[in-house]
Amino acid sequence: MTSDAVLLRRADDSDARPAADLWLRSFAAALPTVRCAHDEADVRDWFARVLVPQYETWVAVTGGNLVGLMVLGGRELKQLYLDPTWRGRGLGDRFMALAKQRQPDGLALWTFRVNVSAHRFYERHGFIAVERTDGLRNDEREPDVRYVWHPPAAR
Template sequence: MTRALIRPAAAEDAAAIAHVHVTSREATMPYLPPRRRTDEQVVAWVRDIVLPGAAVWVAETDGAVVGYAAVADGVLDALYLLPGVRRQGIGTLLLRQAQAHCPAGLSLFVFQKNTGARAFYAHHGFTVADTNDGSRNMEREPDMTMRWEPVTNGTRTDG
């Protein structure tokens, strides 16, 4: 496991978060349509929409942002990592932060083709709540809602 620091995101993290977002999506979801937004537009989206509208945490290793998670209204809107730090426990740390922020439960949307993410979330106690033909997302890619709820008998559901 790589040693990572999880901390609340700040406005000055916008460019690094945008870089993680774009790099991760392009590396792990090649089936998505080509990106239509410039790097500057993605930074502005993070700065003006994501950071003010969600609880956002970044993962840092050696002082560099390598991942982030964003939660709004009980929904995990984003959990992205740079490809070089996957499978090192950093995603789990970010997910646990999101779960701690939403102790009553957490939902997320994931593309049906994103089998790696689906397996990650299932490993951490998420179950499929519904599926959709893609009509509810801008990529028009079939997706599903996954849901995590804490177990009330004291056992953990986060792997």
């Protein structure tokens, strides 16, 4: 199935649990060397109480299954996670196009330094690394990188 057969829509309260479960699966698959700072119950609570109701949360759904999620907090891309079986199939590109459409004046995000595939993805979408840290400011205590994207100057 291609990403074209996937519906991108705003999340509602009923999406919080499946979105949290997808986040947990994706985090474990994409970042096997990174310690998850919160247990599964805390992650599910965070999705239900914070991410879905307080942020602009989008989900990708196909065949009744949630296969991707993106969370925007203003100009900050807070989360972008795909079901591991959906990586490399264009779904991330669709989410990125949506993020740029929703925030046409620019975006910023953090990603872990060890997540080299994420670096390639964001750089391919025009993001530039502007800061590197030792990780002491994030819950995982994992060195990270801040990326920003600015739209091309109008001509």
